[in-house]
Amino acid sequence: MSFALERTDDLLSVTVDEQLVVSNRHEFKQAILDAVEQGARLVLVDFANAGYIDSSGLGALVSLSRRLREVGGDLRLIGLNDDLRALFELTRLDALFPLYATRADALAGR
């Protein structure tokens, strides 16, 4: 398993431990969609220990963000290293996802 989920009320914390790529994007997306169906509304995805993300991984995040907005929720990304930040800037997806340095930052004023 390249990611772990922890649910507390409407908060879902997801830790990505490896790559988020074409081989695990479906599993990643479905696990979060299931939690959203069960009531999760704020989803924090922590990339502090993650590797790279490909277009499939980005696509899964875009799709999840859209779904969360539909139900009045939010998807927030935490702990991106310089390479991952460059990827989000390059694709301009940093305009879609709030990027936070830490979990505390992401939860401040929620």
Add this chain to the structure above:
Amino acid sequence: MAIRRRSVRPQADAVDGTGRSPSARPAVPATVTSRQWALPSDVHEIEPVVREIVSLCRSAGFSDRQCGLNVPVAVTEALANAMLRGNRGEPGARVGLTVDISAAGLVVEVADQGAGFDLNAVEQSTAEADWFEREDGRGVFLMRALMDRVENACADGGAGHRLRLVLHRP
């Protein structure tokens, strides 16, 4: 798409992760290494191969940014495209992969058994109306943004499709 160059191309005079300036690196022989693979069309085959290619690049003196972002993402895109689109995910269809690292840089060639496509006809841009909504359709954009050159290289006239990625040294 000037943004792609400004954001991710390694700086020519940057100091790499070892703390050495490029001029302090040992001389690189004309051909450092050349490797070939024949992969089934299974996306789970991608990561181990990408890891190996990144390791080769790191040993050959490519920058941390190139090894952490440019190479793994672009090669993953090329292989996934060959497996899922070119070979339509048929496990028996093979994907040929050739990696050459030289003094000039990295050249990756990915060949599938599909009918091929016109790379020049694929326009993916952050300016597209659904860019922030759609799930797919960013792979070619990423390859172009992360590599110095991306081109079709189906020169043999036979069936199949060959994509060539070129990345210069920092």
